[in-house]
Amino acid sequence: MNLKKIILLFALIQGSVVNSFSQDVCGTSLETQESLVSQPNVLRQRNSTVYVPLRMHMVADNEGNGLPNISKLLDQMTRLNQDYLGTGIQFYMAGNGFFNLIKDINVYEDPSVNVQDILGYKSSTALNVFVTKNTYESSNDGGRILGYYTGLGADHIVMLNSQLSNTNNTLSHEVGHFFNLRHTFFGWEREPYSAATHGNPLSIRIAPQSSIPVELMDKSNCSTAADQVCDTPPDFNFGFNANGCNFTQQIRDPNNELVVTQKENQMSYFNNCAKYLFTEGQNTRMNNSLQSASRSYIRLPYIPTTTPITQLPSFIDLAAVVPTYNNVFIQWTPVEGATNYLVEFTDGRSYRYAIQNGSSIRARDLEANKTYFVRVRAFNEYFTDTRTLFGTFKTGNILSSVINNENDRFSIDLLGNPINKQSEFIQFNINSTMSFPAALKLYDMNGRLIHIESTNIESGSSLFRIPATNLNTGLHILAIESEYGITTKKILIN
Ligand SMILES: [Zn+2]
CATH class of the missing domain: 2.60.40.2550 (Immunoglobulin-like)
Structure with a gap:
């Protein structure tokens, strides 16, 4: 069995095709960011880790097509929690079944138009994230919108299903907005810095097409300019035109001071940085947001299971050929810390998944005479940073008669x-x-x-x-x- 081939097969059957656009941007609007409440930058309380319930809404079309591999959801949770490790905030998959599967072509195609539909799906006791095929086209931001936070009114996050993974920080960035963070370059969303237009040294003191003061290197206006966070240095949306996580231009601020920006800040627009960070000032602002009245609905007394899982399960007697294709029993060794196992099947075209709480599955809906690839991944509601067990088998063409009803057990x-x-x-x-x-x-x-x-x-x-x-x-x-x-x-x- 070729492991690479199996991984590729699971990747191929993913619903969406990624188009490439000029620039990837965040759709959280200037107005939404402006409406984020100014809060004292003094930490009110931060005793120990706060576990925030996250309700992931995996949106497919009416037939269920377009759903990403559920394994990507576990990858995404892993990435989100890694990105927030230093903040004192961690996330777990809340609610029935760990996520909400929604078959709704309207939300799938355009979640910005169909806000009423979305509101009906929301959990009232979790941070809601909708994973959809499209976000929306923005005339202002000039790029493909990877995700956005709606602001306190609707109060949910939307992200592209192609972004669901552990290899980008789209969700971590949007959750930053949810917790009251603005872009480090706030004010420069509509017109990123260019030397030709804005001068070097900078010839303007108000960010273009806005009323936001340009942040200065000397920190004299850091509490009122841009993101209002003093330990995030000036950023004039340098990331928008940057090629990946690179910035070598020598740009001077209106006081003729050389700008030393922070490319790897979670709230910047630099892509493909090896690692992203939140500053202490941002951490404080996020924790204050979490402790505020508007966020009381996600401060629950519930303590999730957080046991780390270190073992990889292994299959028990996985047969090379299973004669009864509609009655395929697969078993694996249980591993410590796992409350559940994600089991996924593909024949290269179709995708099926199940979440089991025991260490076995009886698949009833496979087809005859096909080679199937199966993978099993252990997890619990918080710990998802686990490896995947891969296997393969072929189905025969014998129809098992024991299926529904008249169960003799x-x-x-x-x-x-x-x-x-x-x-x-x-x-x-x-x-x-x-x-x-x-x-x-x-x-x-x-x-x-x-x-x-x-x-x-x-x-x-x-x-x-x-x-x-x-x-x-x-x-x-x-x-x-x-x-x-x-x-x-x-x-x-x-
Ligand atoms: Zn953003």
Whole structure:
């Protein structure tokens, strides 16, 4: 098995094609940055690391196409937490299933127009990030917009799905805006510095097409000019026209002092720097933002699992050929610290993923006579900096008959059916021959999911209760989903 080939195959099936534009920019507008509240640059409190809940919304088209590999989401979390290590702020994947999969062509294609759609998807107890195909075209900023923060009104971040990775700082930059940081070159967004227009030494004291004072090297106006952070040196948007993380021009400020800029600042526009940083002043401003009233919704008492994962799982008896293509059982060794495993399959064209909390999967929807590549990655809600286990197998053409319903492992006995609309609970017994994790789901007659919970079905007979308040009358479907398939039961509410 050629490892490089497998990695390439997973990369190829990613939804989006990256077009190259003249310059990559951030779409967080001047107005949004201006509206960021001026705050005292004195740290109010910073005792220990604060873990911020992050709700990642992975947006695909209506058919589910265009979704990046979920592995890239783990890469992105890794990068974000690395970039924020020195700030005292760390992030974990909050909410059901670690991320929210949205199939909505409107949000996928243009999240700036479809703000109402977006607001409906947001979590009220997390920093919301929408990963979409497009951002929007800006007439002002002259480039491809990689991401933007909306400002306190809508209060969410949008980023291009092509940016989801551990190799760029797009999300780290936008999260900086979320936490009240402006660009280090604030005021120069619409017209980056050029010697021909603005002179050298600089002949203007107000940034072009703005009312923002030009920041001076002597720090005399550092608390009111540009980003209002005194330990970030002047930047006249030098990054916009720079080739990567290089800047060799000798530019002098209006006082004829040589400008020593900070290319590797997270809030600059320099691309491809080996490492980016936030200054102490920026850290203070971000932590003050996090402790402010407008951010109380992400200061939760919850402490996430942060156990580091150092081991790589290995497959247990991964067969070269699996005769029953619709019943492929794959097992690996569990590793310490992992609460979940991301399992991904591709045949080079299609992509399937599952997040398991045990160390095995039974794939039911693979095709016959195909070579599949499988990869498994251990993680928990915070620790995602893990390596990936790769494998390959071929499916046969035998259709396994054991699939849905008539599951011989367990049976469901409803207590009362039909169920009165006034009942507090839907109650049922599960009689099982074995113990296994499962999801209990309740759907209404339109296929709308009204209740979901994960549980462990124990061997023997166990009583389960699902809240029945606010149900509509009519037919409902109770589904027990596990690695052994889906078992359903009709329930009538009247
Ligand atoms: Zn920006």
